[in-house]
Amino acid sequence: xxxxxKKLLAVAVATGLMATMTCMSVSAEEADGVVTVSxxxxxxxxxxxxxxKTVPFYEGDNGIDIVKRAVGEENVVxxxxxxxxxxxxxxxxxxxxxLPDCVAEVLDASTFTGRADADVLSEFDYTSESGFMFFINCxxxxxxxxxxxxxxxxxxxxxxxxxxxxxxxxxxxxSWGGSESLIGxxxxxxxxxxxxxxxxxxxxxxSDEIAVICxxxxxxxxxxxxxxxxxxxxxxxxxxxxxxxxxxDNEDKKxxxxxxxxxxxxxxxxxxCAIVSKKKDKI
Numbered sequence: 175x176x177x178x179x180k181k182l183l184a185v186a187v188a189t190g191l192m193a194t195m196t197c198m199s200v201s202a203e204e205a206d207g208v209v210t211v212s213x214x215x216x217x218x219x220x221x222x223x224x225x226x227k228t229v230p231f232y233e234g235d236n237g238i239d240i241v242k243r244a245v246g247e248e249n250v251v252x253x254x255x256x257x258x259x260x261x262x263x264x265x266x267x268x269x270x271x272x273l274p275d276c277v278a279e280v281l282d283a284s285t286f287t288g289r290a291d292a293d294v295l296s297e298f299d300y301t302s303e304s305g306f307m308f309f310i311n312c313x314x315x316x317x318x319x320x321x322x323x324x325x326x327x328x329x330x331x332x333x334x335x336x337x338x339x340x341x342x343x344x345x346x347x348x349s350w351g352g353s354e355s356l357i358g359x360x361x362x363x364x365x366x367x368x369x370x371x372x373x374x375x376x377x378x379x380x381s382d383e384i385a386v387i388c389x390x391x392x393x394x395x396x397x398x399x400x401x402x403x404x405x406x407x408x409x410x411x412x413x414x415x416x417x418x419x420x421x422x423d424n425e426d427k428k429x430x431x432x433x434x435x436x437x438x439x440x441x442x443x444x445x446x447c448a449i450v451s452k453k454k455d456k457i
Contacts, residue, residue: 207326
């Protein structure tokens, strides 16, 4: 009997250790938070390179790591500059250029030089001032993307600019003699988050709303209305039932914590084995 007890004890201990190691492994992979990432080419009238997506971030991640997670590492072109690494381009299909009115007033599309690579949208494509500008929560970032440390809930936007080193996508460069923002203080952060939520849910048609949000000529009122419409589509009004439906007992449907259950099982198994051992000894 003592041999059987030792075997049962060994199995119980091994099971408990495995559960503990599993819990520690899962805990080590827990995200520090989530951010929403979008890659935009509104300045040339082509919408998104990559639509908004919410992704987790982990200890030690910088902006480049996060963008690669959202878009796919194979779709991101990183360049090492004298001040650090930055994202110089994205894999992207070339399309028809339709300049927003605010950009067409200062640029003529017929003078554009085209892309260096038809399959990649990159810095210096179309104009000598073009490139991807880095925004955090709709404000032009004060740090390079390789130095950016994420905060939970941040909205990260990479916006392709063809004029004024970002003036066409919201940068105000007048302080150093450059151009003021061509689009004013229009805020698309809430819209970006809502689109990411729709993309996570799926099966919600918001193509009309996206067209408004991607148009640099849209006013804040128009964007706010588009956001309201998206929210209504995400949370359609439900009909009030004739009779109140009793609430289900959610306690019975909560997912079990496997690691905790096994951990609680360990002393129970040991105790049971000890009781069986004592009974056998008395016999």
